[in-house]
Amino acid sequence: MTTSSTAAIAHLADAPVEDRLAAAISIVAQQFPDRVAIVSQAGSQDRRTIDYAAIADRIVTLERQLDAMRPIGIVARAKQIESLVVIAAACGRQHVPVAFLVEDSRDLVGELREWITLDDSLELSCDANSARPCSVFDSVAAQIVVATSGTSGPPKLIEHSWDSLLASSRLAEQWHGLGWLLVYDAARWAGLQVWLQALLTGGQLVQPASRDPDTVARAIVEEHIAILPATPTLLRRLITSADRSTLARLTFDRITLGGEAADGQLLSQAHELFPAAKITQVYATTELGEVFRVSDGLAGFPAAWLNRTLPGGAKLSMRRDGELLVQLSRDTTEVATGDLIERRGNRYEFSGRRSDVIVVGGAKVFPRRAEELLRGVLGIADARVYGLPSAITGELVAAEVIISEPLPAGQSPESIRAAALAACRMGLEPQSVPRILDIVKKIATNPAGKIPRRPTV
Amino acid sequence: MSLSDSIADAIRTVLHDTGRDRKVIEPSMLLSSDLGFDSLDIAQAIVLLERSLGIDPFRTPLAGSARPSIRTVADLIAIYSTAIASQ
Numbered sequence: 001m002t003t004s005s006t007a008a009i010a011h012l013a014d015a016p017v018e019d020r021l022a023a024a025i026s027i028v029a030q031q032f033p034d035r036v037a038i039v040s041q042a043g044s045q046d047r048r049t050i051d052y053a054a055i056a057d058r059i060v061t062l063e064r065q066l067d068a069m070r071p072i073g074i075v076a077r078a079k080q081i082e083s084l085v086v087i088a089a090a091c092g093r094q095h096v097p098v099a100f101l102v103e104d105s106r107d108l109v110g111e112l113r114e115w116i117t118l119d120d121s122l123e124l125s126c127d128a129n130s131a132r133p134c135s136v137f138d139s140v141a142a143q144i145v146v147a148t149s150g151t152s153g154p155p156k157l158i159e160h161s162w163d164s165l166l167a168s169s170r171l172a173e174q175w176h177g178l179g180w181l182l183v184y185d186a187a188r189w190a191g192l193q194v195w196l197q198a199l200l201t202g203g204q205l206v207q208p209a210s211r212d213p214d215t216v217a218r219a220i221v222e223e224h225i226a227i228l229p230a231t232p233t234l235l236r237r238l239i240t241s242a243d244r245s246t247l248a249r250l251t252f253d254r255i256t257l258g259g260e261a262a263d264g265q266l267l268s269q270a271h272e273l274f275p276a277a278k279i280t281q282v283y284a285t286t287e288l289g290e291v292f293r294v295s296d297g298l299a300g301f302p303a304a305w306l307n308r309t310l311p312g313g314a315k316l317s318m319r320r321d322g323e324l325l326v327q328l329s330r331d332t333t334e335v336a337t338g339d340l341i342e343r344r345g346n347r348y349e350f351s352g353r354r355s356d357v358i359v360v361g362g363a364k365v366f367p368r369r370a371e372e373l374l375r376g377v378l379g380i381a382d383a384r385v386y387g388l389p390s391a392i393t394g395e396l397v398a399a400e401v402i403i404s405e406p407l408p409a410g411q412s413p414e415s416i417r418a419a420a421l422a423a424c425r426m427g428l429e430p431q432s433v434p435r436i437l438d439i440v441k442k443i444a445t446n447p448a449g450k451i452p453r454r455p456t457v
Numbered sequence: 458m459s460l461s462d463s464i465a466d467a468i469r470t471v472l473h474d475t476g477r478d479r480k481v482i483e484p485s486m487l488l489s490s491d492l493g494f495d496s497l498d499i500a501q502a503i504v505l506l507e508r509s510l511g512i513d514p515f516r517t518p519l520a521g522s523a524r525p526s527i528r529t530v531a532d533l534i535a536i537y538s539t540a541i542a543s544q
Contacts, residue, residue, distance in 0.1 A: 361497070388504060390504070393500045421474055425475070436504055436505075
């Protein structure tokens with residue numbers, strides 16, 4: 001990056017917030033028209049790239065259409081990441097609200113029936129009936145609409161402003177021109193945060209061809225990724241399942257974990273494997289945006305943070321039943337997060353999502369505890385604990401484990417399975433011990449990159 | 458494998474997985490006092506049988522019938538036998 005473009009990007013903070021994405025892309029496109037903005041299908045033979053100049057052109061073209069038609073809102077239903085970028089940037093600068101919907105939130109389109117759907121063609125329909133009077137933002141209207149991941153219930157639409165969408169973006173020079181890996185769905189909150197940050201700062205956004213650990217590892221090496229934002233589940237899968245020789249070549253400046261709680265074991269493994277990386281855990285939800293981040297390498301957050309206003313203005317508290325409550329600022333109401341926390345020494349650690357709780361014969365079981373215990377068994381690389389429906393006990397605890405390769409000396413899959421069950425019987429309440437324990441090659445993740453807590457088909 | 462063998466196999470797996478000795482399983486055995494089965498053990502056996510037999514008679518009981526009693530191994534055999542016959 002040249003000094004002039006660096007300065008221009010740093011000064012984006014002075015531009016109206018809804019203009020920033022289009023402005024940043026335009027600045028980089030003028031200075032470095034050939035600079036690659038997005039690499040898709042990375043790690044595969046279908047790899048393709050698109051540069052900043054091409055994206056900037058498409059933004060201008062779409063802005064002309066938006067200006068002519070003034071739709072009440074745009075539903076972005078594009079599959080390609082560059083289309084989502086163009087739609088977001090053009091809608092922002094043209095003050096047209098935009099909704100990002102993904103496959104599992106398609107049913108919500110009806111709630112936005114007066115909005116115009118835009119796909120990868122980036123052509124607004126010429127149907128005069130879909131045009132509505134100009135709807136410029138005001139303090140009430142949504143500027144950005146995002147669907148929740150549906151981790152703990154049906155997906156729902158959440159309204160945000162450009163201010164809240166970009167609240168966590170960093171424009172300082174240290175963030176400029178870096179390679180970012182996008183393993184999240186680009187149309188969900190976490191994915192939006194990654195590509196906005198990458199493209200606001202002239203970086204290169206890299207989308208691997210799949211979440212297969214070898215493909216992800218290859219993409220990281222080949223595209224010189226500096227920043228890895230991922231869920232703990234995706235990082236764990238990379239560490240445990242990627243090809244050893246490729247894994248040894250991975251280096252990062254930063255690893256940013258979010259979407260789920262990271263356990264101490266994963267954090268230590270990551271520190272050991274990637275000693276140069278700053279590892280940060282971000283606590284954020286689609287509804288609240290980013291609440292806080294922790295970078296001390298330990299699970300959970302310092303106990304002293306509870307009932308105190310944090311530097312960002314948020315205040316954390318705990319309901320009597322252990323649920324974490326968040327008040328973003330003095331002017332906002334307290335929100336129940338659905339995350340359960342418990343005190344361990346001078347930390348509060350996450351024991352699980354309220355919706356993850358498996359109820360066995362009336363007793364609550366937290367799957368994370370059994371998962372952590374299973375992952376500590378020699379010969380087990382990864383584990384997923386979930387609830388199976390049962391007519392006798394309501395639910396029954398079940399687990400899937402991946403066996404390490406190569407097998408530890410003298411061990412067989414059956415002996416490891418027996419050791420795992422014995423460890424669970426020793427360390428857990430009887431109802432928490434997995435009654436079904438399957439050895440699998442791969443552990444499923446949901447579209448948000450998290451562990452599903454109910455049976456997967 | 459016969460139905461009785463499948464049920465005996467599921468019971469032995471439950472005993473093995475919970476660190477108890479596998480036994481010779483007889484139809485007349487009482488699940489609780491002879492085999493030491495509790496509700497979790499029965500729930501596990503039902504999941505194992507659903508996998509091996511493809512049916513869970515307790516999840517979709519026959520219309521109009523109360524939940525059958527499961528006291529003995531023979532009770533289990535009878536319940537699965539009825540469920541398979543009505544498929």
